[in-house]
Amino acid sequence: xxxxxLFFGLCWCALAGAATPPPAPTxxxxxxxxxxxxxxxxxxxxxxxxxxxxxAYAIVESLATEVGPRLAGTAAEAxxxxxxxxxxxxxxxxxxxxxxxxxxxxLRGVETAEVLSPYPQPLVITALGASPAxxxxxxxxxxxxxxxxxxxxxxxxxxLAGKIVFIDEMMTRTQDGSGYGVAVAKRLGAGVxxxxxxxxxxxxxxxxxxxxxxxxxxxMLAADENAAPAVPAAxxxxxDADQLRRLLGRGQPVSVKLVxxxxxxxxxxxxxxxxxxxxxxxxxxxxxxxxxLDSWDLGxxxxxxxxxxxxxxxxxxxxxxxLPHKPxxxxxxxxxxxxxxxxxxxRAYALEHxxxxxxxxxxxxxDFGTGDIWRFDTAVAPERIAAAEAIGELLRPxxxxxxxxxxxxxxxxxxxxxxxxxVVDLKQNGWDYFDLHHTANDTLDKIAPGDLDQNVAAYAAFxxxxxxxxxxFR
Amino acid sequence: xxxxxLFFGLCWCALAGAATPPPAPTxxxxxxxxxxxxxxxxxxxxxxxxxxxxxAYAIVESLATEVGPRLAGTAAEAxxxxxxxxxxxxxxxxxxxxxxxxxxxxLRGVETAEVLSPYPQPLVITALGASPAxxxxxxxxxxxxxxxxxxxxxxxxxxLAGKIVFIDEMMTRTQDGSGYGVAVAKRLGAGVxxxxxxxxxxxxxxxxxxxxxxxxxxxMLAADENAAPAVPAAxxxxxDADQLRRLLGRGQPVSVKLVxxxxxxxxxxxxxxxxxxxxxxxxxxxxxxxxxLDSWDLGxxxxxxxxxxxxxxxxxxxxxxxLPHKPxxxxxxxxxxxxxxxxxxxRAYALEHxxxxxxxxxxxxxDFGTGDIWRFDTAVAPERIAAAEAIGELLRPxxxxxxxxxxxxxxxxxxxxxxxxxVVDLKQNGWDYFDLHHTANDTLDKIAPGDLDQNVAAYAAFxxxxxxxxxxFR
Numbered sequence: 048x049x050x051x052x053l054f055f056g057l058c059w060c061a062l063a064g065a066a067t068p069p070p071a072p073t074x075x076x077x078x079x080x081x082x083x084x085x086x087x088x089x090x091x092x093x094x095x096x097x098x099x100x101x102x103a104y105a106i107v108e109s110l111a112t113e114v115g116p117r118l119a120g121t122a123a124e125a126x127x128x129x130x131x132x133x134x135x136x137x138x139x140x141x142x143x144x145x146x147x148x149x150x151x152x153x154l155r156g157v158e159t160a161e162v163l164s165p166y167p168q169p170l171v172i173t174a175l176g177a178s179p180a181x182x183x184x185x186x187x188x189x190x191x192x193x194x195x196x197x198x199x200x201x202x203x204x205x206x207l208a209g210k211i212v213f214i215d216e217m218m219t220r221t222q223d224g225s226g227y228g229v230a231v232a233k234r235l236g237a238g239v240x241x242x243x244x245x246x247x248x249x250x251x252x253x254x255x256x257x258x259x260x261x262x263x264x265x266x267m268l269a270a271d272e273n274a275a276p277a278v279p280a281a282x283x284x285x286x287d288a289d290q291l292r293r294l295l296g297r298g299q300p301v302s303v304k305l306v307x308x309x310x311x312x313x314x315x316x317x318x319x320x321x322x323x324x325x326x327x328x329x330x331x332x333x334x335x336x337x338x339x340l341d342s343w344d345l346g347x348x349x350x351x352x353x354x355x356x357x358x359x360x361x362x363x364x365x366x367x368x369x370l371p372h373k374p375x376x377x378x379x380x381x382x383x384x385x386x387x388x389x390x391x392x393x394r395a396y397a398l399e400h401x402x403x404x405x406x407x408x409x410x411x412x413x414d415f416g417t418g419d420i421w422r423f424d425t426a427v428a429p430e431r432i433a434a435a436e437a438i439g440e441l442l443r444p445x446x447x448x449x450x451x452x453x454x455x456x457x458x459x460x461x462x463x464x465x466x467x468x469x470v471v472d473l474k475q476n477g478w479d480y481f482d483l484h485h486t487a488n489d490t491l492d493k494i495a496p497g498d499l500d501q502n503v504a505a506y507a508a509f510x511x512x513x514x515x516x517x518x519x520f521r
Numbered sequence: 522x523x524x525x526x527l528f529f530g531l532c533w534c535a536l537a538g539a540a541t542p543p544p545a546p547t548x549x550x551x552x553x554x555x556x557x558x559x560x561x562x563x564x565x566x567x568x569x570x571x572x573x574x575x576x577a578y579a580i581v582e583s584l585a586t587e588v589g590p591r592l593a594g595t596a597a598e599a600x601x602x603x604x605x606x607x608x609x610x611x612x613x614x615x616x617x618x619x620x621x622x623x624x625x626x627x628l629r630g631v632e633t634a635e636v637l638s639p640y641p642q643p644l645v646i647t648a649l650g651a652s653p654a655x656x657x658x659x660x661x662x663x664x665x666x667x668x669x670x671x672x673x674x675x676x677x678x679x680x681l682a683g684k685i686v687f688i689d690e691m692m693t694r695t696q697d698g699s700g701y702g703v704a705v706a707k708r709l710g711a712g713v714x715x716x717x718x719x720x721x722x723x724x725x726x727x728x729x730x731x732x733x734x735x736x737x738x739x740x741m742l743a744a745d746e747n748a749a750p751a752v753p754a755a756x757x758x759x760x761d762a763d764q765l766r767r768l769l770g771r772g773q774p775v776s777v778k779l780v781x782x783x784x785x786x787x788x789x790x791x792x793x794x795x796x797x798x799x800x801x802x803x804x805x806x807x808x809x810x811x812x813x814l815d816s817w818d819l820g821x822x823x824x825x826x827x828x829x830x831x832x833x834x835x836x837x838x839x840x841x842x843x844l845p846h847k848p849x850x851x852x853x854x855x856x857x858x859x860x861x862x863x864x865x866x867x868r869a870y871a872l873e874h875x876x877x878x879x880x881x882x883x884x885x886x887x888d889f890g891t892g893d894i895w896r897f898d899t900a901v902a903p904e905r906i907a908a909a910e911a912i913g914e915l916l917r918p919x920x921x922x923x924x925x926x927x928x929x930x931x932x933x934x935x936x937x938x939x940x941x942x943x944v945v946d947l948k949q950n951g952w953d954y955f956d957l958h959h960t961a962n963d964t965l966d967k968i969a970p971g972d973l974d975q976n977v978a979a980y981a982a983f984x985x986x987x988x989x990x991x992x993x994f995r
Binding site: 112 | 582596600641733759760768771820821961962964965967
């Protein structure tokens with residue numbers, strides 16, 4: 048959606064929406080106490096520019112069209128890195144380079160399923176990432192349904208020999224995406240729990256909120272904590288999970304057959320792509336802006352995470368193009384590789400830049416689709432909350448409400464956050480995100496030009512305020 | 522959607538919505554001149570019953586769950602016939618039987634496509650029904666795009682050797698479904714026109730109005746009028762047609778590879794399933810109510826045409842259950858086989874019942890999903906229009922407006938209509954129908970209990986009024 052260009056300071060009290068009205072802004076308190084008026088005015092200009100036009104949509108259009116799907120470790124992900132280097136250089140960034148690393152490669156194969164009895168018919172599935180393969184001719188068995196992973200974990204070990212388990216748990220639609228954390232447990236753990244129970248394979252209701260016939264892929268655990276391997280596992284599209292539920296409700300035993308033939312291959316090249324706006328006065332101090340370059344293989348990675356790439360590159364590019372001077376600190380854009388298959392890029396970055404992490408002033412990642420930002424969360428030292436709140440105040444004219452100090456910082460920031468780098472969440476509305484997430488339907492047409500503008504405006508203002516000031520969050 | 526139980530005669534003037542207010546109803550004119558008050562009152566009771574509860578949803582739920590996809594000529598269609606016989610007998614119909622016939626069998630195989638250059642990536646396609654296969658290793662070539670079938674038909678014969686044509690015509694969303702007639706031309710003719718031009722294969726933008734990544738299948742012409750064979754042809758999902766359009770717009774030649782391996786096999790068994798409510802006084806006079814039992818293979822045929830099966834069986838079942846006496850004439854429900862693959866059941870019925878067709882009083886078919894009926898069209902002799910309009914008047918409380926006398930009668934009624942059987946169209950709102958039509962996403966969850974009630978009410982009233990009166994449309 049589009050947001051009118053409301054400039055900072057014009058009307059943020061009216062928009063704040065807090066139960067207790069905030070105090071009126073003055074130069075002596077709130078944002079004014081942290082950021083000089085000139086800084087605020089410049090941030091305002093960046094917001095105005097972002098809302099009037101920016102490169103975010105063109106960037107995701109280019110990535111989703113000219114690369115398309117880019118599973119980690121594949122030639123397509125390598126093409127995405129080449130695309131990113133060329134794009135970031137063309138936009139005028141400095142120090143554009145690839146930091147390579149390797150990850151285990153998993154490639155999807157055939158994936159079919161069918162009800163054998165009592166009512167023969169095909170079912171639409173997709174293999175979960177890292178799943179082992181079935182035999183080429185597949186595996187068949189009677190279905191045993193569970194309402195949750197926890198329920199499956201409670202059955203006696205070895206008690207489901209020859210069965211195929213079906214975890215039929217719905218995902219709750221939420222604005223903040225919290226339904227995902229609950230629902231993803233069954234995706235991660237179904238294969239291992241089914242193996243422990245002695246079953247031949249596992250089916251789950253897709254981790255997703257949509258009603259359309261798209262199965263949602265995503266990573267699973269290929270082995271438990273004792274390295275005992277999982278059984279093959281796949282996700283049913285929601286209509287097929289409904290169908291299997293109805294069939295089981297008829298009261299007769301239901302047998303299904305499942306064929307999935309993915310291959311787990313030796314480590315393959317991945318990499319992070321890095322670009323910078325070098326700081327003019329404190330270039331060693333880093334404001335990190337992240338998104339991930341890899342995608343699942345089924346869609347074209349437009350919302351996951353082409354949108355995030357567009358948002359962070361588009362925001363940084365506004366600073367490059369519209370500031371009269373380079374910011375004090377270095378703005379570093381990191382396009383992580385291999386996020387979907389286990390945060391390989393996040394780990395590689397934390398290792399490669401370990402010496403530098405103490406000089407990372409703050410980090411933020413965009414990886415939640417196209418929804419407007421509705422909340423600003425931080426994870427900073429208690430004595431730095433005032434500075435964080437000052438930024439939050441300045442974001443309110445964009446419809447962004449106050450948040451908490453319990454930000455998690457995006458999946459690619461996990462390692463550096465643990466290492467002490469302060470993180471923030473510019474939390475997007477995730478109401479519809481899991482309709483498309485990890486499906487074949489994650490394609491460019493789901494993003495309209497302008498959808499990303501409010502995000503670009505918020506990120507541009509945020510990184511500018513931190514990069515061109517001396518504020519600390521440590 | 523649900524409709525409040527408005528009984529005939531209570532408020533039809535207010536709902537009619539005509540530019541010129543219709544005359545107030547009296548027993549001496551309009552419906553009252555054609556149908557006795559007792560008949561109208563009974564029709565009212567059937568409407569009320571339909572809107573308070575009927576078997577339509579349970580019927581489509583049973584068919585879409587216990588049979589699922591049922592491509593003509595397959596074992597699945599045979600199971601659908603067995604399902605129908607059991608269901609119609611259980612509901613209390615008489616003379617339930619199968620009338621077998623044979624049709625050419627076409628079975629889908631592998632179907633994959635990919636852009637080879639300049640930006641390699643997969644495309645989502647589905648083979649068109651009756652398409653020949655490519656070589657097992659596929660066919661590759663440079664894409665040449667056309668805005669319409671007509672544009673392709675104008676190129677010199679043999680001028681596109683080695684190319685793959687792409688007809689990139691959008692379908693217009695309309696309430697009355699008229700966009701389909703325009704759009705379907707490219708599906709029917711692309712393979713033949715591409716062959717004439719010397720191309721190796723044809724791709725079309727799916728015939729559909731949805732934005733999701735589902736390709737729409739459907740029948741094509743396997744040969745032209747001189748028996749010259751078509752080339753292999755497939756439909757791209759809308760996002761993939763968009764993608765191919767964008768890639769072509771980059772200005773470089775675009776090469777794609779296409780693998781489709783359907784098989785055309787010798788004639789296989791299909792059949793119509795017939796059930797009756799025998800007439801009490803004029804059993805040789807027949808009121809025909811149709812829908813089709815077969816479906817495409819990709820979805821579970823919930824809206825196409827499980828919904829129609831539910832509507833017509835549900836409507837007829839109301840007469841069985843709620844009338845104090847059998848209607849004068851015979852009500853015959855015909856569940857046609859092999860509609861999707863060329864109207865095999867329609868032809869077989871017309872041949873089998875040729876002697877009886879002069880005694881078919883009227884025929885109607887439900888085959889347009891779950892949308893409410895908004896218009897009542899007829900195709901009756903000019904001197905019978907008054908009788909048709911009398912029925913139309915009685916349908917207005919259901920929100921059904923007046924129509925024309927140019928009904929086409931549903932695809933399975935084409936042969937018998939040409940043979941002189943009068944037909945009507947209870948025209949449904951088709952606004953969303955082509956989002957799902959002929960896709961994998963045609964599944965039961967797209968129908969809510971109650972969605973079919975207004976249709977059941979209209980059909981029940983319509984067939985009752987004709988079956989229990991002496992009205993003629995010939």
